[in-house]
Amino acid sequence: MDVLTTDLLPEVWPGIFHQLIITNSQYWLDCARSDPAHFAQETPQALRAIGYGLVLPEAWAATRDLIRQLNDLMMRRGQGIEWESYLTQAIARSNQLSDPVEIEFRLYLGNLYRLQGRLPEARTLLQTGLEQCDQYGAREHYWALLNLLAMVMRLDGRQGEARHYCQQVLDATEATIIERAEAYNVKGLVAYDQREWDDALDQLASSLQLYQRLDDPFQIGRVLTNRGSVLQRKGYLDEAASSFTEAMSYFHRAGDQIETYKAVTNLGNVYLMKKDYDQAIRHYQQALPVFQNCHFLVTLAHIYNNLGMAHTRLENWETAKYYFSASIYAWQRTNDRYNLANVLDNLGDMLIKYGQTQSAYDILTQTLDILNQADDSPGIIRLRGVIQNRLTQIETMPSAE
Template sequence: MDVLTTDLLPEVWPGVFRQLIITNSRYWLNCAQTHPDHFVRELPQTLRALNYGLAIPEAWESSRDLMRCLNDVMMRRGQGIEWETYLAQGIARSSQLDDPVEIEFRLYLGNLYRLQGRLSETRNMLQPGLERCAQYNTRQHYWALLNLLALTARLAGRHDEALARCRQVLDSSEPSIAEQAEAHSITGLVGYDRGDWDVALTSVEQALQLYRALNNNFEMARMLTNKGVMLQHRGRIFQNAEWIDQAEECNEEAIRRFDLAGDHSEIFKPVMNLGNIYLLREYYQAAISQYKKAMPHFQDHHYVIDLAFTYNNLGLAYIGLEEWQTAEDYFSASVNIWQTLGVPHKLVNVLDNLGSLFIKTNETEKARETLTEALALLDELADSSETLRLRNVILNRLAQINEA
């Protein structure tokens, strides 16, 4: 069902046209609820109807509910950039009408910002959501907001804040199974950042089992991706091939489950992670192939955090091929992203890799300057087994330079 077009402002649209907009938005909502396959195939028309529906208060209820049906569809199809505009309109309209759905839409848009590495915007979007929960006396999305704020804090390296928010969720009897699972997942990610393998793997396994109980393929795939990263990193540090094999199995299962869930976005994370496993095995061309499958998606959808990881990993692969300039270019691109985002604990790792490259190419002063910068950043971070490990690696590289 199409809508008419007009150059007039919504305030002066004729009554017949306004009624057509209302009818159209209700039609697509009914289609979403009763014929979801047809609904997805007709997505351009649905979005056009929503665009008109959001413009007039009379169509708000059906437009609001249509947006709730659309969010997962848009995100899993990788259409987040387009969807951002609709979410912003939905938040503005719900605020005008004092509709508590504003909280839910803030959660959606905050998650989109988080995926794009827009961490300060994520916090600014989510924090008012907590305030609206108090305003409307509702806890419906309160725990999900806390979890997403925790995940944002973890990405920014504010680990104590992340764990405190997770503890709020896990210490309460109110959160759903899914919200408990997410809090366990984030706790595990902080453990991973700190090199606390027991916490990391135990927590992600708890999250995975809870999502298995819900039979949620998408969330199981996310947890398997995280578990694969943890096992791969642990296997690299302790030179344990069995853990690396387990990581490969996790990523392959994650890809299968993302596919079952109809996801065309998150699936590229385990695709990238398989490249990391090939990299560890020194299958450099195979690793590059995986990275270059994932990279265009991350670029197109502004997933800059994933892009920073991919650039760093490509740098490592090209070191393996002794293509020094290409490696330097990718490391530099990764450094630029982490500097822009202000995430020092991730930046240190890339600077260490770049310093190692300069040692290999006998660019001693560049190596010393880069590694000294990394060491200075480490001095600003709280001690953990991971930061201590990195410090020892960097100090050894600097000693290698001084002995040369």
């Protein structure tokens, strides 16, 4: 008599397990495409599917496209630290399979490294991606890579190279509207770095006009944030606050927590300039945990510096020193001599007010050495003059220590 059994031979299980991985990857890909709201609630399961799919060549097609669907969601939720390992594995797997999607994954990871202040790693990823565009004969992401490389160069203090890359994009007849819009945005930021406020506003206006044609709330919010920063530096504080508030509404629409809190930080900057220091501190403290959780080093460095300035104005000397020290530590992990020197100058100024003139003199002398190693720019020249004046001021003061 035959007996029905559910026992399977051991050699059958690997095939069943492989098929489950393929089916699961395809299920979550279909879910991402057909029901984005449900997909967004089931991120842990989708990540688990990617983890299994990355080790199985037969599941690569669905896994690859699932990563593409998930990237923006992970970044806008501030889950970049967790996401990094998946992108690193995806780049390795696509390279093994000679899949040109590697270029796109390099773009994703390069952007994450930029936000984390890991500029040398970002630059290497992006430059390799540009080379691979020629190797694969795939130009789809070439101009986006060039724009992001320009942003990295700008953060690295290499504004001339950044502007050159942006102009290459703008001169390219095959660049898309979104790529042209981003080139104008980065050029606006470079002009901001150079204290060329009117040019910065013109470039950002061109960027905003193009992004508005695409009705992209995330990108519109980014440019409005950058415009607010320029208006703030020009002293148009109410207009700056309005631009930041408008940006927040677009980020809410896009569902982007990270950029929303960048706008909160920028509103804190407006209060700082309005000398409402308690309100500025409240805004910074509201945003700080978000950026600490996702290790966005450059943003953290700016917030720490601004907290130091606010506490200096309130004569909370030790608290101010703590935040300036945190900012200095963050900038030392980048190659940004200007911003490092700027925070050291703020610390030196605070120590003068605190009566610790010898400590201030030592720090400012060190800061001048850092600036003398940097290429001249309007910002560098201005800051060098400020520090030289502070040193002269200390030399004419009686020692208070």
